[in-house]
Amino acid sequence: MNLRDSRAVTVNHLEAENLQLWRGDRHVLKGVEFGLGKGECLQVTGTNGAGKTTLLRTLCGLMVPEEGRVLCEGRDVRADLPAFHSSLMYLGHEAPLKADLTARENLHYWIGVRRRVAAAGLDAALARVDASAWCERLVRTLSAGQKRRVALAGLALMFAPLWLLDEPTTNLDADGQQVVGSLIAEQLARGGAIVVATHQQLPGAVRAARVLELAS
Amino acid sequence: MRWTWFHRLASPPYLYGLAARLTPWFAWPAALLILGGLFAGLVLAPPDYQQGEGFRIIYVHVPSAWMSLMVYVTMGLAAAVGLIWRMKVAHAIAASCAPIGASFTVAALVTGSLWGKPMWGTWWVWDPRLTSELILLFLYLGFMGLRAGFDDTQRADRAGALLAIVGLVNVPIIHYSVIWWNSLHQAPSVLRFGKPTIPGAMLAPLLILLLGFTLFFAALLLVRVRAEILQRERTARWISETLSG
Amino acid sequence: MKAFLDMGGYAAFIWPAYGVTLAVLVLNIIWARGSLRRALETARRRSASSGGNS
Amino acid sequence: MSITDLPAGVGSALDSAPSLVYAARPAPALDAARLALSRDLVLAFRKRGQLLQPLAFFALVTMLFPLAVSPELSRLRAIAPGVLWVAAMLASLLALEFLFRDDAHDGTLEQYALSGQSLTWLLFAKTIAHWLLTGLPLALMAPFAAMSLGVAASAVPGIVLIMVVGTIALSLIGAIGAALALGMKRSGTLLALLTLPLSLPVLIYGARATELAIAGNSYMAPLELLAALAVLAVTLAPLGAATAVRISLE
Numbered sequence: 001m002n003l004r005d006s007r008a009v010t011v012n013h014l015e016a017e018n019l020q021l022w023r024g025d026r027h028v029l030k031g032v033e034f035g036l037g038k039g040e041c042l043q044v045t046g047t048n049g050a051g052k053t054t055l056l057r058t059l060c061g062l063m064v065p066e067e068g069r070v071l072c073e074g075r076d077v078r079a080d081l082p083a084f085h086s087s088l089m090y091l092g093h094e095a096p097l098k099a100d101l102t103a104r105e106n107l108h109y110w111i112g113v114r115r116r117v118a119a120a121g122l123d124a125a126l127a128r129v130d131a132s133a134w135c136e137r138l139v140r141t142l143s144a145g146q147k148r149r150v151a152l153a154g155l156a157l158m159f160a161p162l163w164l165l166d167e168p169t170t171n172l173d174a175d176g177q178q179v180v181g182s183l184i185a186e187q188l189a190r191g192g193a194i195v196v197a198t199h200q201q202l203p204g205a206v207r208a209a210r211v212l213e214l215a216s
Numbered sequence: 217m218r219w220t221w222f223h224r225l226a227s228p229p230y231l232y233g234l235a236a237r238l239t240p241w242f243a244w245p246a247a248l249l250i251l252g253g254l255f256a257g258l259v260l261a262p263p264d265y266q267q268g269e270g271f272r273i274i275y276v277h278v279p280s281a282w283m284s285l286m287v288y289v290t291m292g293l294a295a296a297v298g299l300i301w302r303m304k305v306a307h308a309i310a311a312s313c314a315p316i317g318a319s320f321t322v323a324a325l326v327t328g329s330l331w332g333k334p335m336w337g338t339w340w341v342w343d344p345r346l347t348s349e350l351i352l353l354f355l356y357l358g359f360m361g362l363r364a365g366f367d368d369t370q371r372a373d374r375a376g377a378l379l380a381i382v383g384l385v386n387v388p389i390i391h392y393s394v395i396w397w398n399s400l401h402q403a404p405s406v407l408r409f410g411k412p413t414i415p416g417a418m419l420a421p422l423l424i425l426l427l428g429f430t431l432f433f434a435a436l437l438l439v440r441v442r443a444e445i446l447q448r449e450r451t452a453r454w455i456s457e458t459l460s461g
Numbered sequence: 462m463k464a465f466l467d468m469g470g471y472a473a474f475i476w477p478a479y480g481v482t483l484a485v486l487v488l489n490i491i492w493a494r495g496s497l498r499r500a501l502e503t504a505r506r507r508s509a510s511s512g513g514n515s
Numbered sequence: 516m517s518i519t520d521l522p523a524g525v526g527s528a529l530d531s532a533p534s535l536v537y538a539a540r541p542a543p544a545l546d547a548a549r550l551a552l553s554r555d556l557v558l559a560f561r562k563r564g565q566l567l568q569p570l571a572f573f574a575l576v577t578m579l580f581p582l583a584v585s586p587e588l589s590r591l592r593a594i595a596p597g598v599l600w601v602a603a604m605l606a607s608l609l610a611l612e613f614l615f616r617d618d619a620h621d622g623t624l625e626q627y628a629l630s631g632q633s634l635t636w637l638l639f640a641k642t643i644a645h646w647l648l649t650g651l652p653l654a655l656m657a658p659f660a661a662m663s664l665g666v667a668a669s670a671v672p673g674i675v676l677i678m679v680v681g682t683i684a685l686s687l688i689g690a691i692g693a694a695l696a697l698g699m700k701r702s703g704t705l706l707a708l709l710t711l712p713l714s715l716p717v718l719i720y721g722a723r724a725t726e727l728a729i730a731g732n733s734y735m736a737p738l739e740l741l742a743a744l745a746v747l748a749v750t751l752a753p754l755g756a757a758t759a760v761r762i763s764l765e
Contacts, residue, residue: 024368062764086541086631096622100561109554113547114630269469276482323485327478334474354712365699374762386713393716439493443500456508
């Protein structure tokens, strides 16, 4: 299909090189290093405040490390951030949803800014997270777990080769956790790469290839 | 490498040491020039044939006004270097500039107002220079206010730097729009000076003072920049080595 | 001397103008030195307490 | 704004073969910007109360002057340009609070910054949406305010035109200030301190053009200067706002 688009599309190897970052007086990232290949999952653990979120935000280029680099396919990602960004999906604590839009509209605007989305794709993604029944409701009427599911639908819809997930199972019931587990498994089976920050066990049968523990 | 001096300057320990060594070389000439210039301005310069002794205010007003603008330009340029090359010491310079510039802007406003009273009979005239000066004061206050709003020095540096650059682009626009505005309403300019006809005996003290104030700014900047560098580099090892050594 | 202080009738404007400018010059010296002194004290305390780590 | 009228892209990618899954085509920059714009418009019309606030504020400020100065139309007419522009500046400043705050809060700006699209374009689209929702209504309301201050109806087209150009510049300059204020806990009056001095040229040229329009003279000279400011703001302000947003996300 449309593989002539040179921007991004695969992440075969992601590498962090001696990432150092201070937040005011706090030395948050103290020389973080790892490598991640396709189809692999890196679990980042650590207590609250150990810098899990900071690490994810540094990896995706929102924060700039004072030392060290993030390399994708051996190239510094800061050399071409838009290309790197179009191949990744970052999901923070909060789903970027608007209370005054329906779940479906939210997904349409959120992902539509990034890639072409067809109605069928939207429906499929919403069905994937069991949201079909309430996807036309305004997000302000949804529960925290349901909002989380909408965010997961965005993840499923975006098809980015690299996922950066911050506590993806927060607020989810057992079924929801299963959905996260199977989404992660699918992504890995496809050859995608995942960095997931969570101090919980990864849901489902997923086992992280590597666990990176951040000391606080 | 032609750029080594640039990289050396960008290194906080190097600049810290350099600033400490250079300070007296600026401070003492500045003190001499300012005292000499003020004496010359008050005593040696002949009175103006129109404004009498009152014109002597230019010897404090013009250098203050010059400082307010020059410091802003320095701040904006340092901010641009800091923002583009992520250079800590450039941010330290920009942050050091603001209080100095703001204080001299206040001085320029007060002295301008003190000049306006005998010349025009009111303490405040919406003269283009005074108006621009007042706007400049607000730009300084905005910069300092924005910096103060951040807990984290790094973000304060970068947000402040962007504002300083936007301000720098805007200063000429504001200045010319104010002149344009003033020309419509035909308020005659109070502060007339800088004409080439100004006699040498009156001009010389002014030039001495301009140089003196500029050197004074350099000396102040060198002292303040050391404080800012210390604050930014508080976790670095070279600081404890420098302090104990 | 009196004539000099009187400034041709402009004393009430010239001396305050010079006074304000000198005050700004002096205050700037005091502020700059004060900020350096405070920064040095903080840095000294810090390096004494932590032994200057990393 | 129905979802089904989107251009068809990769169909149901969920069903596609593994080798194709990452072939999703990025949305063209203009489509992305258009989507960002329509999203803000849809959202604004779901919260109409917020839309009316700057307009009500504008009308209120205009009303203060007859009460504070004099009900005599001849006196009001003399100060009308100043009143209109000060009121428009303050109303546009008030509206700036809403420009980025919600999107910063819920992570939308973060997703924009990580979208692979140009953040400058997306923020430009947002600012245009903001202008359509606040600046344009202000410009359309200005004639009514002007007429209440004794301005002849013949000046109305001029006033609207001048206000349209001026509010574009105000919205864009304000966008930089609003983006800069994002990283702070309390912005309060700081937004005014950041934005107003930078918008003074707009006030000067806008008020002068309005004055000429009210007097029935040609206002082209100040309008051209105002338009030059608007063009400069269109080219530089989104870049500045994007930089400011990135700083706030750091």
